[in-house]
Amino acid sequence: MTVEVHDLKDFFRRAPLPFTSSRREQQIPDNVWTKCANCGELTYQKQFNDALKVCPKCGYHSRISSREWIDILADADSFVEHDADLQGIDILGFVSPKDNYEAKLAATSERTGTNDVVMSGSASIEGLPFEIAACNFDFMGGSMGSVFGEKVARAVERAADRGVPVLTINASGGARMHEGIFALMQMAKVSVALTRLARVRQPHISLLVDPCYGGVSASYASVADIILAEPGANIGFAGRRVIEQTIRQKLPPHFQTAEFFLEHGMIDAVVPRSDMRATIGRLLRLYERPTSSADHREHVVAGHQ
Numbered sequence: 392m393t394v395e396v397h398d399l400k401d402f403f404r405r406a407p408l409p410f411t412s413s414r415r416e417q418q419i420p421d422n423v424w425t426k427c428a429n430c431g432e433l434t435y436q437k438q439f440n441d442a443l444k445v446c447p448k449c450g451y452h453s454r455i456s457s458r459e460w461i462d463i464l465a466d467a468d469s470f471v472e473h474d475a476d477l478q479g480i481d482i483l484g485f486v487s488p489k490d491n492y493e494a495k496l497a498a499t500s501e502r503t504g505t506n507d508v509v510m511s512g513s514a515s516i517e518g519l520p521f522e523i524a525a526c527n528f529d530f531m532g533g534s535m536g537s538v539f540g541e542k543v544a545r546a547v548e549r550a551a552d553r554g555v556p557v558l559t560i561n562a563s564g565g566a567r568m569h570e571g572i573f574a575l576m577q578m579a580k581v582s583v584a585l586t587r588l589a590r591v592r593q594p595h596i597s598l599l600v601d602p603c604y605g606g607v608s609a610s611y612a613s614v615a616d617i618i619l620a621e622p623g624a625n626i627g628f629a630g631r632r633v634i635e636q637t638i639r640q641k642l643p644p645h646f647q648t649a650e651f652f653l654e655h656g657m658i659d660a661v662v663p664r665s666d667m668r669a670t671i672g673r674l675l676r677l678y679e680r681p682t683s684s685a686d687h688r689e690h691v692v693a694g695h696q
């Protein structure tokens with residue numbers, strides 16, 4: 392094929408190729424290229440999707456939704472959603488000069504097509520059943536309000552009733568302050584539900600993904616038998632700047648990352664997204680119990696009394 396010079400000029404003007412840094416600034420069609428939030432490199436959208444939205448250049452694990460997590464982890468067609476109809480209400484009538492909670496909740500629900508942060512249900516990996524509750528950070532910064540807490544608590548209680556493990560995937564900015572004390576009490580509510588699961592000797596596997604902060608990291612997400620995290624995930628309670636200002640000291644560069652938490656014994660493993668399904672599948676197999684769930688539950692409960 393021969394191409395005239397003026398055609399080439401036109402071609403380069405229209406084609407969003409990653410030749411130079413100035414090219415990166417140009418408008419990129421959503422469905423062709425994606426730009427890494429960490430290194431700025433461009434990747435074909437299909438290649439990026441095939442790599443589970445991990446940058447092939449720098450390994451940055453971009454944020455994904457709860458639905459995407461379930462698609463990555465669960466056996467095909469095994470996921471049955473529960474409590475999708477639970478909807479938050481503005482119980483305190485929260486309005487500030489910048490914020491109207493009721494309107495914000497309605498607008499976010501419409502934009503995301505979900506009622507709140509958490510998607511929960513029953514699923515399996517390699518045929519091994521478990522309950523799952525996964526956060527979508529895109530919904531109001533993954534903030535934990537009444538619906539969030541209720542859905543996670545119900546997932547844990549369902550796991551206890553069925554005698555199966557529960558997996559929580561946690562990405563959150565913390566408690567949803569628009570709900571005040573009703574948000575804060577979710578930390579205790581979910582933690583209490585987890586004691587029921589412990590009583591039937593089933594594990595809570597907690598996966599911390601970027602970012603996991605505040606009341607979620609400070610409560611149930613850290614109360615787990617196994618805690619995994621994704622590479623580079625930011626994890627903590629308060630943010631770096633707040634801590635540096637409070638203690639008047641400079642913190643190490645990788646402070647509050649998954650790797651820092653692993654070095655200090657706070658989590659069990661840092662697992663790349665491509666290995667996550669196999670890793671959680673292996674854990675479910677290790678915890679698999681030979682007895683039927685009902686028999687086992689009666690046995691354990693009787694043993695505790």
Ligand SMILES: [Zn+2]
Pocket residue numbers: 427428429430431432446447448449450451
């Ligand atoms: Zn990158």
